[in-house]
Amino acid sequence: MQLLTDRDLLVLKDLEQFRLLSTRHIQRLRFHQHANVASGTRTAVRILNRLEGHGLISRLSRRVGGSIRGSAANVWQLAATGERVLRRLSSETPRRRYVEPSPQFSRHTLAIAELATLLHEQARTGGVELLELQAEPDCWRQYTNAAGVAKWLKPDLYVVTADTQFESHAFVEVDLATEHLPAVLRKCLAYQRYWRTGIEQTTRDLFPAVVWVTPDETRARKLRTAIQDEPRLTTELFHVIPVNEALGVLAPDAPTPNTSKGGTT
Numbered sequence: 001m002q003l004l005t006d007r008d009l010l011v012l013k014d015l016e017q018f019r020l021l022s023t024r025h026i027q028r029l030r031f032h033q034h035a036n037v038a039s040g041t042r043t044a045v046r047i048l049n050r051l052e053g054h055g056l057i058s059r060l061s062r063r064v065g066g067s068i069r070g071s072a073a074n075v076w077q078l079a080a081t082g083e084r085v086l087r088r089l090s091s092e093t094p095r096r097r098y099v100e101p102s103p104q105f106s107r108h109t110l111a112i113a114e115l116a117t118l119l120h121e122q123a124r125t126g127g128v129e130l131l132e133l134q135a136e137p138d139c140w141r142q143y144t145n146a147a148g149v150a151k152w153l154k155p156d157l158y159v160v161t162a163d164t165q166f167e168s169h170a171f172v173e174v175d176l177a178t179e180h181l182p183a184v185l186r187k188c189l190a191y192q193r194y195w196r197t198g199i200e201q202t203t204r205d206l207f208p209a210v211v212w213v214t215p216d217e218t219r220a221r222k223l224r225t226a227i228q229d230e231p232r233l234t235t236e237l238f239h240v241i242p243v244n245e246a247l248g249v250l251a252p253d254a255p256t257p258n259t260s261k262g263g264t265t
Helices: 005-020 023-030 037-053 080-089 105-123 181-197 200-206 217-229 243-250
Strands: 058-060 077-078 129-135 141-144 149-153 157-162 167-173 209-214 238-242
Touching: 005 023, 005 037, 005 058, 005 077, 005 080, 005 105, 023 037, 023 077, 023 105, 037 058, 058 080, 077 080, 105 129, 105 157, 105 167, 105 243, 141 181, 149 181, 167 243, 181 200, 181 209, 181 217, 209 217, 209 243, 217 238, 238 243
Parallel strands: 167 209, 209 238
Antiparallel strands: 058 077, 129 157, 141 149, 157 167
């Protein structure tokens, strides 16, 4: 195998972080300095094909839907050989099984990757600094519940951005309108239990906003109503927005709400 370039390794690390990425995502993340999108996409396709030929990455049998066609619609994941390369570079890289994911998992994972890619693009404009962007499982938080049982809180993303005035911290849940409302409320209650531990506040001096990103305003209204109608929830912790408004909320237009350690109900 020929020597990998720095950009090759960045592509492998992106796939490790986000699990699945389309060719278009990879072009936007790592091949955006070309004269135009078409040129960047051609270069990305050539490099992805080379990495695939070395067994470092693999493409899914299903492609991205929508308006994207051709090679840009391919979806990629890290292959076992690529994972071994990264593991040699960092002893912290765990082993993971690389199999064809389900269509539902793929749609959700790619929606998370799309939001992360948008945040990177926003940061490149210079108006916002992207201080942290953790994907699963790095954004997960462990805590102990009232019964003394260890639990995991599993956001889709943890995001910290900043401008000249404010930092914005958020746990992000990407909703595709596939979960029933009781499941959404159970996840909200898990965030509230974690908030009450005070762990995050001790570490970061604040508790991040919990931002639900929905496909559209209709779904957003349903989630807002369900959260407001649940008497056990501290509604100020939660923000529900359609995806077209996500950057405006995750960017630091306003300080994170003052939600320090809560009491007990």
